[in-house]
Amino acid sequence: MNFDIAYANADFIPNGYEFPAKWEKMASDFRSAHKNLRLDVLYGEDASNALDLVLPEGAPRGLAVFVHGGYWKAFGRRDWTHLAAGAVAQGFAVALPSYPLAPGARISEITRLVAKAIDTAADQVDGPVYLAGHSAGGHLVARMNCLDVPLACRDRIARIMPISPLGDLRPLMQTAMNDTLKIDEAEALAESPVLTDARAGIPTTVWVGADERPAFLGQARDLVLAWPEADLIIAPDRHHFDVIEPLADPESDMVATLLD
Template structure:
């Protein structure tokens, strides 16, 4: 719950925090369209029955290394954007020999958050079955939350996800309940607790690197540090990584560059995943 000492609206309303956010979002759309037009890819593969249950696969031009597939999950507070706005984030990993899958999922308010988590589980399972490989889960903002959910799931009938790189992720959801962000989500406080990966039983092993922009709000920094500390104590090999001076809308920019530290981290996570 929000307290008088901390303005959660100001902490989590990233569009208000970054006045030129539309420039960055428009840039994503342009870069994504340009990459889809030139990349070696398979587009709009169905992983479920929903209209938005589709995933794009981006392949390395010079042959796949044969390792795990990188699954990148878009953000937008579970209520906006889709896979076509972030296709360009596959470029860096593709140029390092990794295949990248980028799914869409149903959005709030048409879907609730529990249903969205289930859809991303279905997307991950579709990719692992189709490629017969494990995945490294990554994603931005709400996508970081969903990546952590994949790694923390415990169903014995599903192939585990042993490595993740959430970027500016949300792992502790109760602070969102009294903000404008929750208008579309409609989370009760009980649901916010129940759907927070920080309150789930942590994985007992695996690797997680929590990435966050150095210029983001104190709450975003806290969230990434919290999952690193909590999961690290449980046996996960964890690391906290700040992108210097990055805000919420340019923190993912390095994924398009094969020489960027974020791509280095993805490559490291694929080793033994």
């Protein structure tokens, strides 16, 4: 198998390279329209250790967190603000953290910083906590179910939704992007949720698009097979880039499942 092709997405999605600019504009438009924001909430010492908090009208019913993807080496919180729309309309606060990107940070470091970001957001919002993450962000939220990750608010987490997640990092060691990620065998074993037995057993819904690359469908299925607490939803007619769009729709099945 050519792992570079297996884990490529944009090349196999119509107009795939246009999506980042589209996401950035949608996020900016949402921030302009939604004024109840707390921007640049720090959770660490580095400038990348910050999150944005989108608040509903009235007291929040709880907290949803969206952790972005980009193979741990691209994007930030300001690219995804529009995805808060669904949960905010349902009365929940939404936190969108940035994190330091590879090669400046190893995946193991990113995992622990995302945990700090979640704890920081949870300190500001009462009630249950719901975690969603896409692609590499799906890996990161899945790691919050693993007991080796220090997470103070773990007992408040009601559901985790890894969307098109990377649950097994070992294949990525065979890709050209590993020149940036620098995953070695020890990190792949320690940071792969599918290989982690010491878990909190938090209810988990793995969501993946039916039109995704076979490698991502396989990653989703493998995570569900490894975790008895997980179930699988394969969304018809969705690919790796549009599978997250229902998060912006307060009436979508994705939002209803996440916040159930």
